[in-house]
Amino acid sequence: MESKRTPIFFGTIISWMLFAFIGFGMWGCPTYNVWQQEMSGRAEFAKAEQNRRILIEEAAANLEAEKLNAQAEIERAKGAAEAIKIENGSISEKYIQYLWVRQQKNLGDKTVIYIPTEANLPILEAGRLPKIPNQNLDNQ
Incomplete structure (x- = not known):
């Protein structure tokens, strides 16, 4: 008698496991898709933030370079003025x-x-x- 119940018992267990797996898949797939989209959005936001920081740093470097170029030009002008002064005020x-x-x-x-x-x-x-x-x- 036990031998006839064993296949039915295992069939029932497998059916319930399959039902649970399908149920979990129906709940889990949309939840995973939402989570995956959220993570993708965070990654894009972090990338955009990093690109913005890079642009700010490049602009700051360009500003510093322009300030140094302006200082160099002032020094050149001072040198030219000194040369004119040495030549008695006329070139x-x-x-x-x-x-x-x-x-x-x-x-x-x-x-x-x-x-x-x-x-x-x-x-x-x-x-x-x-x-x-x-x-x-x-x-x-």
Whole structure:
């Protein structure tokens, strides 16, 4: 008699376990989806906050760099004023030529030809040779 009840008993237990599993799945899946969406939202918020902090730090670094550049420009102006003062309050043509030549060194690999004029001032802008279009050499 016991042998006939055992399969029914185990079948009933398995049925209840399957019912419980399906019930848990029906409750657990939506709850998990809500939790997963919440965690995803928190991650996106943290990423946006970090990006905002990065932008603020970059802006602060740019501001500091501009302040330092302004200080450097002030020091250059003080140096130029001191140089003018040394030259008795007026800038000589030789000093202007020196500044111009020194500036040309900073231009890089451009070719500059210095041609002194009768006033000993450099020609700052010289006209370029006009481009001649290719002529057709075929004799037809």
